Structure formats: structure tokens, C-alpha cells
Amino acid sequence: MQKYEVVKDYVYSQFAKISYEPLKTAAYTHTAMVDASITLLAISRNVRVERAKICALLHDYAQFVDNCPHDQHAKLSSLYACNFLKSTELFKVNEIDDICYAIQMHSHKEQFDSPLCEVLKDADVLARFLENPEKKLSEIETKRLLKATSDIQK
Numbered sequence: 001m002q003k004y005e006v007v008k009d010y011v012y013s014q015f016a017k018i019s020y021e022p023l024k025t026a027a028y029t030h031t032a033m034v035d036a037s038i039t040l041l042a043i044s045r046n047v048r049v050e051r052a053k054i055c056a057l058l059h060d061y062a063q064f065v066d067n068c069p070h071d072q073h074a075k076l077s078s079l080y081a082c083n084f085l086k087s088t089e090l091f092k093v094n095e096i097d098d099i100c101y102a103i104q105m106h107s108h109k110e111q112f113d114s115p116l117c118e119v120l121k122d123a124d125v126l127a128r129f130l131e132n133p134e135k136k137l138s139e140i141e142t143k144r145l146l147k148a149t150s151d152i153q154k
């Protein structure tokens, strides 16, 4: 989990600089919730756990650090992730590609994707549910939530 720790230190140090307190709180809360959720899902689906947890740390990075428009956050977060992961010199090219692809596509909840991207999408939905169980879910979110909770129980 050495690579995860490096990424976590970086991401949380950047979140600490967010000046708008509600955004900072959302960054910590949502990122930690997705990180916890993806751990359970990755184990249940035999997806690489450390790689999945790194996706969780970086998946909404631009939304929180740049406060960018929601429709651009996945692509921008993927670009940030790619640049940062390269700069650490800890990752192979295929690892960076796998992580950045998952982050880039994670908003497309209606589409079936790579195993890593699927755990990220489902962990995102599960985390949002855990943060506010009263929020109304779309049909695809409901499907993903049911699939995620059933996979975790297996």
C-alpha cells in the first residue's frame, strides 16, 4: 500500500488548501467514503485493491481543488491524476492508463466499463447513498447500489 499512501498524502494535502470550508468538507467526506466503499467492492470482485483505492482518492480531484463545472470534472480529474501519477515515478504506464481511464469515465453510470471503472462507479453510488440515504436515486443508480451491496455480501 506504499503507492496508495503517497497518493493519499498528496491528495489530502491539496484538499487542506481548499479555502471554501463546505467544499473542503465535501472533499474529505466524499473521498473517504468512496475509498472505504471501493475497498469492499474491489475485494469482492477480485479487482486490485490498491489500484482501486488510488482511483477513489483522485476521482473527483478537480471538482474539489478547482471547483470546476461538474460536466468537466471527470476528464479534468483524469488529467490531474495522469500528471501526478507520472511525476511520482512509482507507476507503470499501464497502471496509469487503467486508473486514468476509470476516472475519466466514472460519470457515465449508464455505461458498462472496465472492471476498475465499474468498481469506481459503484463505489461512487454507494458512497453518495451512505452520505445521504434520503436522496432520490435514478434507475441506474438504484441498480448499481443493489448490485454493489449484493456483491459485498458474497
Ligand SMILES: [Fe+2]
Pocket (backbone or CB within 6 Å): 059, 060, 073, 074, 106, 107
Ligand atoms: Fe465524480
